[in-house]
Amino acid sequence: MKQVQLLTRPGCHLCDDARAAVAAATRAAGTTFSEVNVDDDRELRAEYGDMVPVVLLDGVQYGYFTIDAIELQAALTR
Secondary structure, three states: OOEEEEEEEOOOHHHHHHHHHHHHHHHHHOOOOEEEHHHHHHHHHHHHHOOOOOEEEEEEEEEOOOOOOHHHHHHHHH
């Protein structure tokens, strides 16, 4: 199973949409995800600060801003 991490920040409406998409995709793929607030980590904030939301699969950037649940689910089951 791939490790899925969603990088977000409070008050981000795109993050809310991405959270719903990631939750649906991981549920359908039979896995889970973790969520990290980029503002709590100086290195993540420096790297991804203006790009949130960001989805990482096994630590590698998969996508940012808008996340398609069906495409993410397919990536998780490959």
